[in-house]
Amino acid sequence: MSVDSRTELVPLRTWFGLRWRGYDRDEVDDYVAELEAELRLVTADRDASEARAEALASRLIAVQEENAALQDGLHRICLTPIDLKGLPERLARMVALAEEERREVIRDAQLKALMIVGEAEQRARKLDEEAADKRESIREDFRLAMSARRAEAMRALAELRSVALDEAERIIAEARVRGAGID
Known part of the structure; x- marks a missing residue:
């Protein structure tokens, strides 16, 4: 047996068999x-919900198509250059103000860029000066270290010379003593 889902959800049994101590037939019939x-x-x-959903889906598709058409039109309008002569005076004034604001924004951006470049140049000069000071300090430290080494070397050389002269005088003295003993 086929059931039409639009007219009947479940085939219902509308009668009940009668039994000796069975159910009240009127009560069962009323319930059914x-x-x-x-x-x-x-x-x-x-x-009704299915019909409303279908109507809403159709309307949604129509609105989406209309929205796409409006967006295409807006895109086309935005790409079209504005002719100031054809605009009413108020719109022309708004466009002029926007153009002036654009120039101000560009000018401000250029000024900020110049300030940033100036600050960077000042910082670079400061770093160059610090590097030059550091190089000069290193050179001075090297010169002092070399002077100290030279002085140390000269002292060591003078000491060696003194030791060598003392040794030479000792050898000469010994040689004289030997030479005097040979005569």
Whole structure:
């Protein structure tokens, strides 16, 4: 048995067999009638919801198409250059103000760029000066270290010379003593 889902959700049995101590037939019939009425209402609500959903889906598609057309038109209008002669005076004034603001923004950006470049140049000069001071300090430290080494070397050389002269005088003295003993 086929059931039409639009008219009936579930085939209902509308009769009950009678038994000796069975159910009250009127009560069962009333219950089944109420249940069928509720099912008809639920089915009608479902059908109405489906129809409304289909109508909303159709409307959504139409609105999306209209939106796409409006966006295309807006894009086309935005790409078209503005002719100031054809605009009313108020719009022309707004365009002129926007152009003036654009120039101010560019000028401010250029001034800020110049300030940033100036600051960078000052910082570079300061770093160059610090590097030059550091180089000069290193050179001075090197010169002092070399002077100290030279002085140390000269002292060591003078000491060696003194030791060498003392040794030479000792050798000469010994040689004289030997030479005097040979004579």
